[in-house]
Amino acid sequence: MLILTRKKGEKILILDSIEITIIESDKNKVKLGIKAPKTIKIIRDELLKNIRDFNVNSSQVNPDILEEAQENLKYFK
Amino acid sequence: MRIKTSKFGEVDFDEKSIINFPNGIYGFENERKFIILNFGHKDFFWLQSLTNPEVSLLITEPFWFFPGYDEILKNKLFSFKINPNRYMVFTSVYISRKEKRIFSNIAAPFLIDKNRSVGIQLIIDELKEITNIDVIENLKKTYIKKSC
Numbered sequence: 001m002l003i004l005t006r007k008k009g010e011k012i013l014i015l016d017s018i019e020i021t022i023i024e025s026d027k028n029k030v031k032l033g034i035k036a037p038k039t040i041k042i043i044r045d046e047l048l049k050n051i052r053d054f055n056v057n058s059s060q061v062n063p064d065i066l067e068e069a070q071e072n073l074k075y076f077k
Numbered sequence: 078m079r080i081k082t083s084k085f086g087e088v089d090f091d092e093k094s095i096i097n098f099p100n101g102i103y104g105f106e107n108e109r110k111f112i113i114l115n116f117g118h119k120d121f122f123w124l125q126s127l128t129n130p131e132v133s134l135l136i137t138e139p140f141w142f143f144p145g146y147d148e149i150l151k152n153k154l155f156s157f158k159i160n161p162n163r164y165m166v167f168t169s170v171y172i173s174r175k176e177k178r179i180f181s182n183i184a185a186p187f188l189i190d191k192n193r194s195v196g197i198q199l200i201i202d203e204l205k206e207i208t209n210i211d212v213i214e215n216l217k218k219t220y221i222k223k224s225c
Contacts, residue, residue: 047205055102061172073213
């Protein structure tokens with residue numbers, strides 16, 4: 001892992017098309033500005049983990065549970 | 078064609094209904110080929126992997142419980158210069174075992190190109206707080222709004 005120390009306003013360049021700017025920083029958090037082509041996915045790590053976990057949970061649902069849950073939906077249909 | 082699935086036993090399907098996910102889906106990045114199964118439920122389907130019989134996600138089209146989703150998705154796709162009408166849209170669903178609460182991840186829909194049978198899971202960053210919306214609670218809110 002490359003570890004760099006940057007001050008507010010300073011930038012980091014990745015490949016030739018990704019630019020990260022330190023916009024603000026304080027004791028507990030850092031605000032980053034990221035310029036990148038639209039084709040490059042930029043994502044908060046915990047969001048990716050949430051999405052992965054949800055997919056995995058979704059794959060663990062059994063058909064019988066769906067049947068039982070459908071009862072709850074009857075009131076709305 | 079026929080495959081074995083762990084939830085539904087052996088399933089017959091038309092080769093033309095195979096959907097290719099070139100990047101897989103989150104959590105199952107190596108699964109690239111899927112079909113969508115339906116067993117008579119109006120709103121619920123299963124995204125079944127063809128290469129791993131155990132991978133079968135419960136999915137739904139979210140518009141019936143989230144009426145504003147159409148707009149949100151259109152805006153997002155326009156920003157990528159993608160025509161929303163070319164896609165079928167599904168969101169993954171989880172049902173809690175005890176209480177049978179139904180949740181859906183509307184922040185990461187599956188988009189399937191109808192013509193080319195290609196799919197991706199798109200992350201809508203603006204919805205990052207709603208990775209597991211409670212479907213029934215949302216339906217209740219929708220009905221309350223309507224009756225006011």
